Amino acid sequence: MKRLKKKQIGPWCSYCEPKTTKATHRQDGFADIFCCHNHRYELILNEQENRKIDTHMTEADYETWNSL
Numbered sequence: 001m002k003r004l005k006k007k008q009i010g011p012w013c014s015y016c017e018p019k020t021t022k023a024t025h026r027q028d029g030f031a032d033i034f035c036c037h038n039h040r041y042e043l044i045l046n047e048q049e050n051r052k053i054d055t056h057m058t059e060a061d062y063e064t065w066n067s068l
């Protein structure tokens with residue numbers, strides 16, 4: 001999670017009702033998910049879920065290579 005700099009603030013929070021709250025943080029990586037101060041925890045959970053999926057895919061690839 002990255003904190004938006006003052007000049008980057010502008011996108012809406014991805015978890016609040018649309019167009020109600022400006023985001024203060026952004027998810028790491030390429031996903032365009034933003035969150036406001038109140039939704040930082042949701043964004044952290046989302047990042048952790050994405051990391052689990054990455055790990056799982058890596059393990060599956062490894063098994064594929066092993067079975068060849």
Ligand SMILES: [Zn+2]
Nearest residue numbers: 013016036039
């Ligand atoms: Zn929010």
